[in-house]
Amino acid sequence: MNHLPQAWGRPRDDVYGAYDHAYLQNGPKQHTQSPAVTGTSVLALKFKDGVVIAADNLASYGSLARFTDVKRLRKFADTTVVGFGGDVSDMQYLDRLLNSLDIEEAYGGSSHTLNAQNLHTYLSKVMYKRRSEFNPLWNQLLVAGLDGEGKPFLASADLLGTTFSSPSLATGFGAHLAQPLLRKVAFDEEAAAKLTVEEAVEAIKESMKVLFYRDARSLDKYSIAVVTKDGIDLKQDEKLEKQSWAFADQIRGYGTQIN
């Protein structure tokens, strides 16, 4: 029996463990320390006349497949597609930011719109500024479209403000699993410049399939976009085709099989 009245009816530490007061402490201003609802890989590949980009439609909450109808490819001004990996709410913030940027561009009245390269520069500065404030936007982005000279453009920006460009790019798990497959069809710029749209789409779809086989935070429903000078062809309700799980029973070392 405890003589402290305020202790009566309270959970005991020796039963429930020490109470965590952390949430009560109004310490310094809190920023995002880790992402909450997240999207996994984004893949993209340049070809002769443009760029193919894809991402699945899943938003996970940790290991929970929380939202299965989330569109992670975002159009900008009919010239550019931005693919988002990482935190979904930060993606929504960026989407709105780009939306307002697009509206402000229309104030000018001229038909000139920001191209993919302009947009990537803008986004990377936003990302770098936020990381420098210790308040990062927890995303890795792929920006797909055309540059100022009308050539295919593909580049990445992430939560640290790091940027790079390559004939093929893949974020998250895709950097490990899909990038090697994509580099097989487009080892360098010259090789990518020879690819047809069909070849590029095929390579991306095949990579999406491999990711679904091996990435536990992935989904067989995905979005895919082809960006060329003629505009954006965005499909948001694709299903992975011709899956083959024949490899599965060859896997050894997990589960209960003996040999």
Next chain:
Amino acid sequence: MAMFSQNPLMNGPNYSFSQTPSTAAAGNKEHSFYPYTDNGGSTLAISGNDFTIIAGDTRSTSGYNINTRYSPKVFKIGGTTSSQDDATLVLSVVGFAADGAALKERLDAIVKMYRYQHGKPMSVKACAQRLSTILYGKRFFPYYVTAILGGLDEEGKGAVYSYDPVGSYEREQCRAAGAAASLIMPFLDNQVNYKNQYIPGSGEGHALQEREKIPLPRNEVEDLVKDAFDSAVERHIEVGDGLQMLIITKSGIEEKYLPLKKD
């Protein structure tokens, strides 16, 4: 043990309300966001009698991943056109690429403004001091990069200035930086400054005479740079893909690109 965690004096079970003195230091909240990363790669600069060469590989990495095979680390600074073809200075940055890009853009803007306001390009000496000031300005949240600045000094001689991330700098004959700095620098000591090279039969111990230092011609320096990077690629996984070389002479800046092993 958890049950005595809140107040050792009470020596009994603890409860969900705080019994610890409220004056207890809460301690600093630990941030789990780390704002830096290392993008690998290496840079190298050698000054000659009437030229400076600054080189860097073009690989960008994240851990064991290759981000891209072409991401330049060496930049022309302070030109008045978008192609920077009238620039007189070169900056190389290696370390955290986002900081490198930010530093490059800041220095470029400052050197451009100097050029517009004074009607002449900034001297490499002035730019070197200015770069140090920029770096030290972020002493407590540094640009995580090793920078090397190159150009020609007032006498037309090759000049190389090397920096640490917070702005400490010195003028040197040559400098290697980045992932393979520790592999390349000793090679440079030996091949550029002839360290540990003695005249055969000149004596024993302190009587040994050092090999005479002579300014290296440009073609030999270019070969040294290539050899240095070819060797670094063999021994360091973060170095490879391509070699970008900027050669500053009185007639302008020449750019060369050579492939490196992509494995």
Next chain:
Amino acid sequence: MVFVQVSPRLRFPSKFPKLSFSVKQFEANHVTGADLYFVASGIQFGHANQTRASGAWRAQAPDGCQTIGFKPSHHSITSTVVPNTFSTSIGTGYDLTNSVFSPDGRNFQVEYAVKAVENGGTSIGIRCKDGVVLAVEKVISSKLLKAGANKRIATVDRHIGAVSSGLVPDGRHFVSRARDEASSWRSTYKTPITVKDLASRMGGYLQAYTLYSSVRPFGITGIVAGWDSELELPVDGQVGSGPKIGSGGKVEGKKYGGPGLFMIEPSGQYWGYYGAATGKGRQTAKAELEKLDLAAGKLSLQDGVKEAARIIYVAHADNKDKEFELEMTWISSLDGPTKGRHEEVPKDILEEAEKLAKKHLDDDDDEEETKEDDKMEE
């Protein structure tokens, strides 16, 4: 005794009744005279031309007095005196500051702002069944201005445009505020502002400029036009497609979205219109708009463009000595040519509409001529 100010710029309309008499006592800058009331503006000098003087003079009247203009000669002042019983309230002092009512309940600063609007180039808007057109008569103030540059119709949000008649810089500020309103609406509600809501916000904004002595009302009448999406829009930044049945709260058979056209006056008053016109040629334009029977909702956007061009040309006829450019924008329905966006009317369509407008004017002239000819024959 009243302080006299030098004001060399006075030029008064001559329609007011005049009385003249002279004042003997005039000492330096001071005037005395029991029956003398003093002026700011609005009244012509009685016999200003009969007295030789270096410039017009102006006196600040004591509170409650009426005012006159007057001129000094060597030892006397010949002047116009306005009796207290003068029929207009102008010149009573109630028109000198904003936010103050006159005894008969008017805010003169607002009325003067309307005068500024009435001098501006004609602006019109036509609300059609599948979109809205905006058009403005841009009077060319100098031959040195580049043709087609210096746009007067502005984009406020993707789906809304605005135009104004009156003081152009005031119009720019109007647009700037409208953009801020549209943008802040988006960041609050994550959905585009409706034309009606924007008109309401702008009405409130302009009204606030009638309330304070430190500001003046807007010297413009603004027209805002737009298309509110007839479809269920995703929330800005929305990530999934939501439930198949939609967000609910919909009334069966009710039509959502559609064209919007509002006109906002310097007082802050705003109404929704089928056809709106303001500026110099508004009377003519309104008469033409009324003939279109817009309330029937039959006019198509394509025809609306032609009518708009014609009306601007007709309205310009009263102002023929000045050259002008026609500027036109439109907002169509989502399945129309602009897909719900506010855009410039494409060059070919604009030129076609202008050609028809000019033809129409020529035909009218011919008709009048033939009528006159008929009379002659008779």
